[in-house]
Amino acid sequence: MSFSAxxxxxxxxxxxxxxxxxxxxxxxRRDISTLFRTPWIIISRSLAFxxxxxxxxxxxxxxxxxxxxxxxxxxxxSVVGTIASISFIIGYDIFEEAEEGLLDYLLTLPISRRQFIxxxxxxxxxxxxxxxxxxxxxxxxxxxxxxxxxxxxxxxDLFLLAFGVTGLSITMAVSVRSANRFDVTLALLELAxxxxxxxxxxxxFMPGYVAAFAPYSPVTFAADSARDVLEGTGLNxxxxxxxxxxxxxxxxxxxxxxxxxxxxxxxx
Amino acid sequence: MSSTSLVFRVVERDIKILFSDTFLIGIMFAxxxxxxxxxxATFGNLIGYSYFLRIAPGSNLITxxxxxxxxxxxxxxxxxIKDLASYLLTLPVPRRLFAVSRIAGGVVRSLIATFPGTLVISYLYGILxxxxxxxxxxxxxxxxLGIVGLSMSVSAFAxxxxxxxxxxxxxxxxxxxxxxxxxxxxxxxxxxxxxxxTNPMTWAMQAFRALGNQGSTLYPVSILIGPSVAFALLGMxxxxxxxxx
Numbered sequence: 001m002s003f004s005a006x007x008x009x010x011x012x013x014x015x016x017x018x019x020x021x022x023x024x025x026x027x028x029r030r031d032i033s034t035l036f037r038t039p040w041i042i043i044s045r046s047l048a049f050x051x052x053x054x055x056x057x058x059x060x061x062x063x064x065x066x067x068x069x070x071x072x073x074x075x076x077x078s079v080v081g082t083i084a085s086i087s088f089i090i091g092y093d094i095f096e097e098a099e100e101g102l103l104d105y106l107l108t109l110p111i112s113r114r115q116f117i118x119x120x121x122x123x124x125x126x127x128x129x130x131x132x133x134x135x136x137x138x139x140x141x142x143x144x145x146x147x148x149x150x151x152x153x154x155x156x157d158l159f160l161l162a163f164g165v166t167g168l169s170i171t172m173a174v175s176v177r178s179a180n181r182f183d184v185t186l187a188l189l190e191l192a193x194x195x196x197x198x199x200x201x202x203x204x205f206m207p208g209y210v211a212a213f214a215p216y217s218p219v220t221f222a223a224d225s226a227r228d229v230l231e232g233t234g235l236n237x238x239x240x241x242x243x244x245x246x247x248x249x250x251x252x253x254x255x256x257x258x259x260x261x262x263x264x265x266x267x268x
Numbered sequence: 269m270s271s272t273s274l275v276f277r278v279v280e281r282d283i284k285i286l287f288s289d290t291f292l293i294g295i296m297f298a299x300x301x302x303x304x305x306x307x308x309a310t311f312g313n314l315i316g317y318s319y320f321l322r323i324a325p326g327s328n329l330i331t332x333x334x335x336x337x338x339x340x341x342x343x344x345x346x347x348x349i350k351d352l353a354s355y356l357l358t359l360p361v362p363r364r365l366f367a368v369s370r371i372a373g374g375v376v377r378s379l380i381a382t383f384p385g386t387l388v389i390s391y392l393y394g395i396l397x398x399x400x401x402x403x404x405x406x407x408x409x410x411x412x413l414g415i416v417g418l419s420m421s422v423s424a425f426a427x428x429x430x431x432x433x434x435x436x437x438x439x440x441x442x443x444x445x446x447x448x449x450x451x452x453x454x455x456x457x458x459x460x461x462x463x464x465x466t467n468p469m470t471w472a473m474q475a476f477r478a479l480g481n482q483g484s485t486l487y488p489v490s491i492l493i494g495p496s497v498a499f500a501l502l503g504m505x506x507x508x509x510x511x512x513x
Contacts, residue, residue: 047438060311179349180338184296184299188302205314
């Protein structure tokens, strides 16, 4: 939703020439700068995080007697849920660029399609990280997480989730054609992946029909892995493997769909 | 053509727009399903079944809110994306009547989108086969009236979709978390309590809970009318301002 006419600078002007990584980074930089040009998104998501943590989680944890330290549990999960939510925004950008005709301009840039797609996904993930880090710091301070290695691993988990969700969002943006449909489908997907996961509540308390699927949600992988490493339980290899698979699948799918739409679809 | 028929025509158009994509209605019901059968059910397991029943109507009212905002979004799209506003204003319908009709259209759309959800909540509250089912629909309709008004106000002033989405998110936060969906008003700090008590969601929830307790909905509904009508008037005023040439 954050349409911007930010242009990709002429890559030839960059020191180091047109190396693949430089072009990918150039694309990513464009998406990162787009986020800062749309403060509305930052304001609304920050407000949502603050209200959810300091109003909802604080008040509701008083009712939750079956699970001790629910506030602490929720706090980590809310950061994971927020990063998933913000990573979805890249899909709105791509959809709007296609609607507004900006995509045609982007395709004339001296950059290969593959670099273009990876750059978009990377930019979406990095900007989600930039946005979420202050929230992560708030939670780390609240819960007194201080081990630098644990914090680094948790950030890595969040980045993997962001990268995968970005791919998922790109896949959706290029698969759904109606603006209304896209808006509500993405909102539903966002709701489904975060609610049917262990981000906000433990698996043991979910109804059976949700508990059967929740362990396979990418948000569950990230939330469990981040909690394990932050609480010193150990490295959750299953969670990390799940996240890596999620990234590989959806980045691949996103790229495939994007290619199809670019080369033979409505924008051809 | 009489005023009533004109209103019906405009409302009919809004309903047709809703049904032009039944997928959207399905998605709204899916949203309701996730809210109720995933989130509310899990909190019910964490806290107790009575808590599930307590928060259950919130899932339906949140769906009503989403549907009501969809109406505002359509109006926004008519102006900025489809460039339909000028055409609509040339129709032989007086502006005020047109504004009232758009609000009525939004309320009807909301009632349609929440129809299955209202039935589910009524079933949970044991009023599905009782005349009190009508009261449940009246509560949803009144609540939607206010939210349609709010969404029309936002659509009149939002210059971009980002602004519209941001204000919508802020209103959704206010309705969801600064209301009595999840907790009692007394749990809030004293300074926040007036905000919670003037929240239409608070009174819609109280009215639903009264239905569940076999109590009278007269008091909460009569209070709900206040903010709902005020927001609807605000929406009408903003729409008229937006419709001036």
